[in-house]
Amino acid sequence: MSALNVEAHGLPDDAAKDDSKSSLQNGNTSKATSKNQPNRLETEKPNSSDGSADEPAESDNRPHHAGTGEPLSLPREIMVVMVICLAQLMTQAGVGQALATTNITGDSLGITNPASRSWEIAAYSLTVGTFILPAGRWGDILGHKRMFIIGFTWFGLWSILAGFSVYIGQIFFDFCRAMQGIGPAILLPNGIAILGTLYPPSPRKDMAFAMFGSVAPGGAVIGAVFASIFAQFLWWPWAYWAMAIACLVIAAVAWLVIPACASKGDNRNLFQRLDGLGSIFGVGGLVLINVAWNQGSSIRWTTTYIYILLVIGFILLGVFAVIESRAAYPLVPRTILNAKLGFVLGCIACGWGTFGIWIYYSFQFLLVSRAQTPLLTSAQYVPCAISGLCAAVTTGILMSRIRHAYIMLIALLCFTVGTTLFATVPVNQTYWAQTFVSMVITPWGMDMSFPAGTLILSAALPREHQGLAASLISTVVNYSISLGLGFAGTVDSNVNAEGRNIQKGFRGALYLGIGLAGLGVAVAALFTVVTRTRRTAGKSYPHP
DSSP states (O other), X not given: OOHHHHHHHTOOHHHHHHHHHHHHHHHTOOHHHHHHSXXXXXXXXXXXXXXXXXXXXXXXXSOBOTTTOOBOOHHHHHHHHHHHHHHHXXXXXXXXXXXXXXXXXHXXXXXXXXXXXXXXXXXHHHHHHHHHHHXXXXXXXXXXXXXXXXXXXXXXXXXHHHHHGGGTOXXXXXXXXXXXXXXXXXXXXXXXXXXXXXXXXXXHHHHHHHHHHHHHHHHHHHHHHHHHHHHXXXXXXXXXXXXXXXXXXXXXXXXXXXXXXXXXXXXXXXXXXXXXXXXXXXXXXXXXXXXXXXXXXXXXXXXXXXXXXXXXHHHHHHHXXXXXXXXXXXXXXXXXXXXXXXXXXXXXXXXXXXXXXXXXXXXXXXXXXXXXXXXXXXXXXXXXXXXXXXXXXXXXXXXXXSOHHHHHHHHHHHHHHHHHHHHXXXXXXXXXXXXXXXXXXXXXXXXXXXXXXXXXXXXXXXXXXXXXXXXXXXXXXXXXXXXXXXXXXXXXXXXXXXXXXXXXXXXXXHHHHHHHHHHHHHHHHHHHHHHHHHHHTTOOOSOO
């Protein structure tokens, strides 16, 4: 167990080390032993009523019901983890369904500017990223299970309206996509918070978080494949209506299987406890900055209001910082802000900003430059799902054995290599060369960086702030995707010779992605060196 877990749980260092060592030994029991001993899940008993245990170094790593304190049965534990993983899957399916059908929906809605079509992705990721922080606080106060169910319900309702935008037009469709994104913004932090409160720090918890991250590539592929089928053979609005049906069904299942989560039932001074004023200024500033960058790429920064939005956005963030420094219940407590947190979030911002560029422009390259159908293009991303699952399982194992700094460095290298391969791929080259290899490597960046970063913060904060732990990582992930698309769109629109050289625009955007990933590698390498130096000097950060 790391130094952070020692501090968070009040255990002495030696006891914590023994606890971690014992958990790892139990999780690696040989086949010969398992034949002669009962299943650990069936034989483990909670501590005796006087608080003692036969073997104090061991702990029950199973999730527990918040109300009764009893451990969940294995079938119910599996169902809970599956439902929470569906939050991540459906979030990425919302990205994939728009990616695969961007050109079809654009033609249907009369969107002719390629840079404007990126709003179908950017509007969704924008609200996912900006509303996650307050949504995590909503869960801390009102209950994570309640907010989780509300998130899927909201997601479903706005998916219905997104389908009906075919009768109204582009502006309403982009608005619905933005409103859709609020659903995942509620789902992600509260889903991760449920995992964080159910499990004590252990290899079992590591694997649960790794599985949560593992479904991201698969979700994007599933969303893209089903959207392509509907768009090519039926009607593209059915992709959104099918999404709505799935979300509402999952909301009902979540109500049945997720155990009750503790909440702070006192609703006095609710606006203050939710940091309402900070939320308004923080969300407003992030939205305006993101809108300025993404809209600027559409009109090539030729309109004054773009600069005005950008300046106002930064002013609002400045006001947000002042409010947070004086707030009784700040969204981001000052006590968790330190250099290591900055390193981790910096790595994730660079990596996932690169991912947003890679996923959008690789799709556009295959659809436009190679003139493929949406369904064929979506099928070519299936290796991402398989590779992502392998990466998640590997990461779940590695997180108990090596330092998180090394995992982050490997993740950023995967982002860099995967994007470089696609940025330099010849148009007429076979899929099985650089394209396939890029599809295999890039998901390792996603599924190594996300669980590692999430677990660092989850272990750093007390149980009542698990929503905040999840919020910080998910905010940076999704906001970076949207902002990265804005940066890439600006490069694209300025190098594509006003649309006459689309291929050059695609490559320019991907080269920017390589630069972001390279910056992330530098940050991760510095993080690794600093961590190792402090460890050699006998110092450590207050986080794992």
